[in-house]
Amino acid sequence: MSRTTLNIDLNRVEGDLEFQVDLDGNRVVDARCVGTLFRGFEQLLIGRAPKDGLVITPRVCGICGTAHLYTAALALERMAQLPVSPHATLVRNLCLMAENVQSDLRQSFLFFTPDFVHPRYAAQPLFADIEAAFAPMKGRIVRSTLAASRKVVELVAIYGGQWPHSSYMLPGGITRGATARDLMDCQDIVDRTIEWYELDVIGDSLDNWLALDSADAFFSWLDAAPHAASALGLLTRFARAIGLHHIGAGARYFLSAGSWHDPLRWQPPYGEPAGLLPAGLYHADHGQLDAFNPDIINEHVRHSWYRPYPGGRHPYIGETVPDYQPDTDRYTWAKAPRYGDKVIETGPLAELLTGGDQLIVSLLALEGPNAWLRQFARLRRTGLTLHLMKQHLAELARQLGTPHYLPPPAGALDQGEGYGLVQAARGSLGHWIQVTDGRISRYQIVTPTAWNASPKDSAGQHGHWEESVIGVELADPADPIEIGHIVRSHDPCLVCTVHFVGRAERHRYGV
């Protein structure tokens, strides 16, 4: 069979995305994740006041601005070694949790499941149920998701004034402390969201669902009628019927910077990770968990349109000098972040593996990484997050009246360098800042999608998404829906990759 190249543009991701794949017959033999839309956010920050990053960086991304805000505040706190009250960290976590729940729900039922309602699947036994639940903008689950995702971000508005795009986290705390009145509002929002999740998404109680701790327990749980008919049950049964548990493995190393922050451990000197769920690198093949080391994060530009440098560079010494070179083996505006020399996957699956969720660990051991498990882990995380939100509200009730903001001493933000890391909805997000004479002199952002959607590195290793589609057999190259399933299972956020977004073909930057 002859070798052909296919250009695929995908929507229902955050931002635009184009994938270029080489086919041998119908089998994908090479892949290039290509993107453009240079917005130059880091350049906008140079010369501005250190706290301006709290206004500018949330605008990197409409769907995960709270994560950017949180990360930007952490970077300044580490830089100036500022203490933060537990009250503030609890509220920050709650807001990030609400944003993540919103994002996971919209990604699952507005972006991922619409691919199931495809004429190719009309003969599938579950197709009528799938259509009733997941038809775009009309399906039962789609409509209830629109309402539920709208509701849960009200929690962010209570503390931040609005979602998206607010700036209520400051180095040292938050702008508004919780009152008992807020708590009642937040409890109602969380209770209603849990009620909906139980009724529509899992068809069971949150406690029963979180107690499932093995693949066997899950598959027998799935046999019960209410579980099978739930959104998650339908998604699982259909995804497995069309073989999504056999495709889309990718990197096989999972990285998490640690989810949310422990209010008591997020304190100077900020030496150790303070995540509520542990940070680390999880090896898919033998289940080993290594400690997280942010010092070995580095970015390559060997296959990107930037001024070349050898190997990879840590974000503190990174450079971003555009250097467009068409007709070469460089193909994207994205850099290639690596963890040491490793290509990694980040996101909910990584978070739950490093966090020790036994159900997810067991499913991974059984079938390895795959597109269904990745999507399944996202909705599993929603349940865990809602459970933690309830716990947080109980703890916040005990913190009422304690300080929510500890003002930094004069001049504290005038000089230095620091970084912040959080688990955003799509995975590990890092900001690295340097401040000189009261002005930002360097700002580097490494987003979750930058990790997942990276191009090849200096050693020629493919990025994680590229790896996850290589080897896939396409039923119809004119309508490569398999690629849509795999790529969307990663919850791409192209607007977030900062250096690049958009649809691009290789030879079109005729500058």
Place this chain on the structure above:
Amino acid sequence: MATLLWLQTGACSGDTMSLLNADSPSIESLMRKGSIELLWHPSLSDTPPGGLGKLIAAIEAGTQALDILCVEGSLITGPFGTGMFDSYRGRPKIQIAEALARRARYVVAVGTCSAFGGIPAAPPNPTDCTGLQFDHEQPGGLLPPEWRSGAGLPVINLAGCPTHPTTITRSLAMLAQDLPLELDFLNRPRLFFSTTVHQGCTRNEYHEYDVEETVPGGRGCMYFNLGCQGPSTLANCNSELWNGRSSKPRAGVPCFGCTSPGFPRDGDLFRTEKIGAVPVTLPLGVSRAHYMAYKNLAHAAAPLRVKNREMEP
């Protein structure tokens, strides 16, 4: 039923999130009751790859009618005027936006980026971007100042970073019914942009009596020291709450003036520039001498409950 195409240019999807947050009317209710036929939305359409290209071609050829074109994101003209920093299938998005605008009855800039340039257009404007019909406050962006859509209107600027959720859905519903939409000097619909953010702020009594905070996190007014632009910014943030709950100033976050063409301003965003004790930028339309006289009296008149910050905003 009005056909609608939503084009994302140099965007962050924040206005799309705002669209999804609108509850009354919601986008799904507008679609279900037949006001809006969504031809394309990057986050919501289930068209297979390449579908947008076919749709654009049909609109350009005149075989598909386009009633409302929504543009979200800055219009990127770089590098070197090619627009190729942001493209779809080899064609600059700015060219697509221009071609679709020519066919549309109404063109709506959703968000400050497509209205005026927004954050990506802040110095040093690394991508050479602009708004659809304004470049910051200067008339003329991607389209010239005299440009008019099929229905005879300039680009309708639903400014905001992001735009207020129901400002989007109500404006779309009005256009779908061909109701008149009166515009202000920046082509923003007066209905949503005639009051200041200051109006309705729950910190107003603190402002009234000159009880001003110097450190964030407190209950008082943020206008004199903490960079709040509420008194000089036209938007409905405090008269129609966000997410049905609150607004930034209510939550202790200064208004950054995100519906204005100068957003984001050059100065420190959390600090107020002042001449003497008074902000450089005064409440809209106020004379400095009168304002200073009023403020001198206000502080002396402040009741204790305000001075003691007893009110929770």
